[in-house]
Amino acid sequence: MSGQSTTPAGSGGLSRRAVLGGAGAGLAVGAAGGAWGGRASAQAPAAAGPGLGAARVPFHGARQGGITEPAQARVEWAAFDLLASTGRDGLAALLRGWSAAAARMAAGEPAAEGENQIALDAGPSSLTVTFGFGAGLFDKAGLADRRPAALAALPAFPGDALDPARSDGDLWVQVGADDALVAVHALRVLLRLATGLAAPRWLMSGFARTPGATPHPMTGRNLMGQVDGTNNPRPSDPDFEAAVFATGPDWMAGGSYAVLRRIRMLLEGWDTLPLDKQERIIGRRKSDGAPLSGGPGAVERTPVDLAATDPDGVLRIAPDAHVRVAAAASNGGAAMLRRGFSFHDGLLPDGSPDAGLLFAAYQADPARGFVPVQQRLARGDGLSRYLRHEASALFAVPPGAPAGGYVGQQLLEG
Template sequence: MTHQASDDKDKDTKRKSGQRNGQEQGRGAASRGTRTADAPAADAPAAGVSRRRLLGTAAVTGAAGLALGGAGGAYAGAATRDDPPTALSTLGSGQVPFHGVHQAGIATPAQAHAHLAAFDLAAGAGRKEATALLRRWSHTARRLMAGEPAEGAPRDTGVALDAGPSSLTVTFGFGRTFFGRTGLHKQLPAELAPLPDFSSDALDKERSDGDLWIQIGAQDALVAFHALRALQREAWKAATLRWQMTGFNRSPGATARPMTARNLMGQVDGTNNPDPAVAADRKKIFVPENGSPSWMAGGSYAVVRRIRMLLDKWDKESLAAQEKVIGRRKSDGAPLSGGSEHTKPDLEKRSGGSVAIAADAHIRVSAPETNGGAAMLRRPFSYHDGFREDGAPDAGLLFVAWQADPLRGFVTVQRKLDRGDALSAFIRHEASALFAVPGGPREGEYVGQRLLET
């Protein structure tokens, strides 16, 4: 008798659970509208719970969701309860707007994971195909940056299905060759003139340049990869991948307090950056609203360099020698002239009869004071692509520098470095590209619309 009552209770529980699941699916379908049977939405309910429901209750913060862990029982239990979902952690809940005066991913603090990718328009593809591609890419980027799926399967692989936006940013740019292939010769900015050759260059042409460029950044590696995969699939027959590079930074929360990131040489990297919040610095980073060409208003020019570090050689140097090459203490990033990390280097200070910061120290040679005020916003990522045939690590820096005018920014500084920078003995520039990155899209616009619809 006891067993029978227990069985009846179990059946009744399952029946009620099924009714609630069906109601939940019905409400989800109604809110999403109709869709074709062969392309179900990626947020379609699975085991009675939709991704939209998982992210639902904390939408006011930009993202939220259910911490599922690895237990299937926790997932099934959540599907049959009306309890509000558990909020995502700070790492997953960060959201960056897609629309704005500037594209995301420029002034945005650099994330822990990144992908850089360049594409070439396919043979026969022109302005029409490029316009359709930028529409698709913008639509997908907007959704992903909001923590939404890239729409129905198979267009969304489900890789990041249970994650929040994780501060995802997607940034788009145009290479010099794009303008000839789309018949937009008259819109080619003078600032996209080819970069000059430098003595330290050993460039691989196949990993340089490109018609189109995408920069992806996120605090979660799966979210970053998911965005790369979704955008590559959206290229379809309009464009083919030319090159792709994967980078990383220190993860948020890995230090007791927020700190400037270190590169693979162990040096604090990015201390003397211009500040986008300061009007004078902003002019060095972004094209003004009345700038030329008009479609670049609010935009910036990105110099991308793959810089391999000769780490085995570097690691053989003493700490004192390494600090002399850079001009900063390795422990805290403070200049050798004294103070703390953010103390302005005193280039005139002398110690023991010689200048505290050597004449060929990296921070002296690259300082705005020694380059006519030239500056650029450096937003790099480290990379490690395994080991070379000689056993040395194939690792270094994916250097990304933003400026309103590359000739007055990167070119001016790199020419000076090329003539006498102590760091040059420990690095090799192996790939290079320059892209025009237009201003951010307004509501209802796609990236590049003001160029492609002129």
């Protein structure tokens, strides 16, 4: 397939790569660093540095970008509702236009002839654009018979406080880049292309670590200060592909299902907890993410020992510790690739921060990924007292498009 990597993957079958475009250099970055923690792999030290702008992730490929690549410094999420007049042909035109613009911008080219040069001097800065389809799309586009069963509505979870206006949507666009102007410009291009075809439903904006902000690659921290993502599946895991990427229906083979949750953190309460209380709630040391079961010599990647006790016989990982409840949920084989971003949207009327996590989980089947994990967490996780799930969405993220094709083509023309 044109545009695909010719670099030996060595990363569990991931085929996408980012290319440092300056002076024709072709250094693979991205996939091996992954959403599972490290911002850049040992293969990719140049992802930070003078080449940050030039780093590019080809749009075309077997997978869409923005799933397994490291979380960029800036993300924009936008959901759209298809207009009644758009129909199947209009949807195909929209997706064709979106894919063409995304491919050009990801290559560092203007989105179209005569495009308005807003981010002209910046390179693509690892720009990825990811498209998703919500359950409502299929009826509106006359494709009800092709709606995946996996798009069945998520169950209600204890503690959910969902705002319908910021949930769901017929279409989803994720734009990520390491430069904010590049990301915002790309979002605006895509919004403009939707005019008359689909109406914006909600927008969210988030951030992750700027490349180079930490001296060496490591798992990122969320706004609670927790090292977040240690146990994310890795492409080298034997079941990575099966856990993250779907095999069907036909047009979704090689795609994934994305669960999005806007999770506000009750930071004022959390921040006043003593450190040892915070660590007990999580089950890990805050300083380095090492499991509390591992003793002073443990490191972040030390396996969690749920049976470990202290000399008094007390479990080192508390019964309601986040890592214990999450681990129990995963024992049934549940796995999902988390690729979240922090958000900070100012203060709520009561003065508390409107801040937290734009959580995204990718899986082959939400019923075997997010749903069982969240059912356990919502009931038994001590951390849940400090979280509010305020918005939710589920999208089918189709496979990538080959050069000359567009995302969703297998659905629209299949």
